[in-house]
Amino acid sequence: xxxxxxxxxxxxxxxxxxxxxxxxxxxxxxxxxxxxxxxxxxxxxxxxxxxxxxxxxxxxxxxxxxxxxxxxxxxxxxxxxxxxxxxxxxxxxxxxxxxxxxxxxxxxxxxxxxxxxxxxxxxxxxxxxxxxxxxxxxxxxxxxxxxxxxxxxxxxxxxxxxxxxxxxxxxxxxxxxxxxxxxxxxxxxxxxxxxxxxxxxxxxxxxxxxxxxxxxxxxxxxxxxxxxxxxxxxxxxxxxxxxxxxxxxxxxxxxxxxxxxxxxxxxxxxxxxxxxxxxxxxxxxxxxxxxxxxxxxxxxxxxxxxxxxxxxxxxxxxxxxxxxxxxxxxxxxxxxxxxxxxxxxxxxxxxxxxxxxxxxxxxxxxxxxxxxxxxxxxxxxxxxxxxxxx
Amino acid sequence: xxxxxxxxxxxxxxxxxxxxxxxxxxxxxxxxxxxxxxxxxxxxxxxxxxxxxxxxxxxxxxxxxxxxxxxxxxxxxxxxxxxxxxxxxxxxxxxxxxxxxxxxxxxxxxxxxxxxxxxxxxxxxx
Numbered sequence: 001x002x003x004x005x006x007x008x009x010x011x012x013x014x015x016x017x018x019x020x021x022x023x024x025x026x027x028x029x030x031x032x033x034x035x036x037x038x039x040x041x042x043x044x045x046x047x048x049x050x051x052x053x054x055x056x057x058x059x060x061x062x063x064x065x066x067x068x069x070x071x072x073x074x075x076x077x078x079x080x081x082x083x084x085x086x087x088x089x090x091x092x093x094x095x096x097x098x099x100x101x102x103x104x105x106x107x108x109x110x111x112x113x114x115x116x117x118x119x120x121x122x123x124x125x126x127x128x129x130x131x132x133x134x135x136x137x138x139x140x141x142x143x144x145x146x147x148x149x150x151x152x153x154x155x156x157x158x159x160x161x162x163x164x165x166x167x168x169x170x171x172x173x174x175x176x177x178x179x180x181x182x183x184x185x186x187x188x189x190x191x192x193x194x195x196x197x198x199x200x201x202x203x204x205x206x207x208x209x210x211x212x213x214x215x216x217x218x219x220x221x222x223x224x225x226x227x228x229x230x231x232x233x234x235x236x237x238x239x240x241x242x243x244x245x246x247x248x249x250x251x252x253x254x255x256x257x258x259x260x261x262x263x264x265x266x267x268x269x270x271x272x273x274x275x276x277x278x279x280x281x282x283x284x285x286x287x288x289x290x291x292x293x294x295x296x297x298x299x300x301x302x303x304x305x306x307x308x309x310x311x312x313x314x315x316x317x318x319x320x321x322x323x324x325x326x327x328x329x330x331x332x333x334x335x336x337x338x339x340x341x342x343x344x345x346x347x348x349x350x351x352x353x354x355x356x357x358x359x360x361x362x363x364x365x366x367x368x369x370x371x372x373x374x375x376x377x378x379x380x381x382x383x384x385x386x387x388x389x390x
Numbered sequence: 391x392x393x394x395x396x397x398x399x400x401x402x403x404x405x406x407x408x409x410x411x412x413x414x415x416x417x418x419x420x421x422x423x424x425x426x427x428x429x430x431x432x433x434x435x436x437x438x439x440x441x442x443x444x445x446x447x448x449x450x451x452x453x454x455x456x457x458x459x460x461x462x463x464x465x466x467x468x469x470x471x472x473x474x475x476x477x478x479x480x481x482x483x484x485x486x487x488x489x490x491x492x493x494x495x496x497x498x499x500x501x502x503x504x505x506x507x508x509x510x511x512x513x514x515x516x
Contacts, residue, residue: 308414309450310402317403327426328450329392332488335426372402383408383454385419385430385446 002319003365007204008151008181008356009323010299013247014206021208021249024243031239032232034197044243046232049249056256058189059199060214066214067245068233071180072102074199074214077146077236078176079106081222082143082197083115086174090140092103094118096128096157097341098150100178116140125289126155126342134165143174152325152338152354153288155299156182163194174220180204180212184255184298186263194221200245206359207251209245255359262359262376266296269357273366281377282369287339287352299355302339305387306380311353314380317374325352394451395485402451407461409444416509420501427453427497431461431505439468445501452491456480456498469506477498 004012013021030038032046050062059065068074083093085251095107097119107117109278118136121129137144146162149155159177166173174199182188183198184205190198198215202208216222216235228237255262277284283304290293303311308326315322325336327350335349344352381387394402395494400402411417411432421428434442443465445457459480464472481487487495 159489176476305448305450307453310454313399313402313451317399328452328491328494331392333490333493346426350423382447383405384448385428386423386448 001368003369004164004321005355005369006321006323007358010203010209011206013208017207017247017251017255021243021247023145024033024246031077036350041077042165046240049245053213056252057215058191061218064215064218066130066233067240068214068236069210070212071178071199071201071239074212075102075178076106076197077214077225078197079110079145080225082174083110085221085223090142092116092138092142094120094136094141094144096120096146097122098126098338099147100151103145103178122341124343125293126150126153127289127293128157130161130165133162137169139171140325141173143176145176147179148179149295150338152336153300153342155288156293156295159193167194181295184252190215202248202251204253205251207248208244211248216380227275255364263296266357269361269363269366270296275299276370281374285348287342297357300352302352303377304351305384307350308352310380311376314376315372318376320369320372323354326350392488394448397485398451398455401455401458401495405454405458410446411442411444416505416512417502418501418508419506421497423448427494429453429497429501431501431507433509435509440464440472442467446496450494452487452494453497455484456495460498461482464502473503473506
């Protein structure tokens, strides 16, 4: 038995999506540029796909959607593109302490280009501190980038409130959100949330890897970050990955069809998971918020006296695949920054394990996981020199 | 990408000489929880020879595996021989470790040497 509970990292492609990809590889393989019939057909279908994606976030125009190779590229285009295009208006950019590594490293790159970066802290549950956000804004602030869901601890960020705050300022501040963990998992509305740019990755909701999109509100001043022959979209030159785009579209259709029931089902499963772990394993701490402030797709616990790399490896030997915030599991040997950002110490970071669900996760899988978790935690605590009573 | 050898995984899954020795002749704990690696080594010594050794580990798979291998290597050695064992000896016996994990193998040797030091400095010797 193999149970994959690292769905925040990636998900499996579903057969309906694979069929769609195959169709655009084997039959409708043309590119959108060309005067012949098959190219025209693909051009129209790409426009249709943009219309579809625009509708899913309540965007007004189909050409506000730019297809990319995934959230990392979307984030790069959004941050580098907007920062460089608006340099004359200011050089200050604001991000949150829980941004994904991609936004964190883009911010570092922007620093090297002379931009100033402010990092807004989160509270003990991983929710953005709106008061700190307001304080961070300057007359030179041109862009604010806030992740939609803290990907490690599952905290849902107050995007609507961020949009409100930014729209109240007396100069234009662009609002970007990395929505890789929110899109196709809960409703998003760029009008209500006053979002100008929104990054999406296809493989987070059973679509293929290597595809995503960036929503760019009409009127946003943005520069391309890549240059090449303009096939379909001058903001992102080069040949479109049509099969992947169409596969992502099919995946999104299925996700949105099941959005409410999935949310409800996973919320129940999450509550069940959390209460069983808290009742059946001693010395555990839930990382991140409880209830509606948490994405139903995420459970994250720290286990005292034992180390996360050992937990995740031992779980993997039992057939359960999860992520850990332990420094030992990272190439940098740094403890997970999300746990430190919510006020946790190194031990809590080293002992943290993230379990993330997908649309198809079942109670049987959760039960199996908890049984194996209990066994592994017990074993590692037996061999640990750290004990509660000592 | 972290990738362990089969032997490392085997020592992680079935650590040799795991646990505590009651009435040990020496014990030492090195590392810290903050670093994410901590180890306790217990020694039973007769005629300057390590006749039994056990360990406990708070740490990653590399930490557990190197400790396990270290205990196999030094069990039966004299204290002088045991002191000469290096982290490289242990890592080589394990078929290598990912470079970022080298410090974990240091901890096993450091803790062993500390335990020997504790023994040598203790007033009561067997």
